[in-house]
């Protein structure tokens with residue numbers, strides 16, 4: 311078993327982005343980060359995105375709206391960033407407080423600035439096979455597989471979870487024609503029958519359903535590549551904060567069978583942030599014609 315080291319891979323990608331931004335003349339690529347409410351995980355993620363921006367020579371503009379912000383207020387902030395010619399990418403961190411509908415909030419983001427890839431036009435382009443911006447987590451997973459020499463062409467891939475953020479775009483990306491694609495993809499979800507029968511066939515297993523330690527050792531084929539997208543809080547009296555973060559994979563027994571496996575933390579998470587940087591640089595280049 312070898313670890314799929316997302317942290318190291320993300321550091322390499324960020325260095326590549328930083329190398330490119332250092333050579334730019336004129337204004338920096340600029341990313342707007344919008345957070346609404348007090349979701350504790352979102353606070354950590356957005357702080358990580360701002361820090362990575364700085365490391366990459368990308369300017370970040372941070373807006374934090376209160377838990378009771380109206381939908382109109384959120385749309386107003388996004389519209390201002392849309393209209394600002396110096397802003398290349400806009401990210402609205404999810405989840406949103408319940409008074410705000412995420413589809414309605416994402417809709418006004420200009421597709422040219424949709425570095426998160428959640429706009430229906432971005433997802434439609436991906437589904438049609440001519441992607442512009444692809445959601446950062448599936449994009450990061452593909453990049454991690456590519457850079458570790460994992461062959462996807464003809465591989466049986468099983469994706470657990472059908473979210474718009476991970477599962478659905480992951481399946482689209484891996485089944486696309488070409489490098490990092492050409493896989494035979496099965497998507498399992500909460501209504502799937504006998505999930506283990508699917509996962510045991512998988513050459514590449516991607517767990518993204520958000521259930522702590524769901525994937526057990528006996529659900530994984532010997533030699534499989536296992537990607538764990540989950541970040542779940544579980545009670546742990548021995549941990550300083552009273553909880554531990556665990557993935558959707560029961561790591562120890564699964565690692566015994568896997569040829570490659572991502573750790574949690576240090577696997578998929580850093581890759582998501584690195585791809586956001588890459589997408590922001592791509593948006594800048596597209597918008598400035600450089």
Ligand code: GUN
Pocket residue numbers: 401402403404405426446447475582
């Ligand atoms: N919430 C969980 N993952 C993501 C992500 O990649 N982007 C945004 N905006 N929100 C998220």
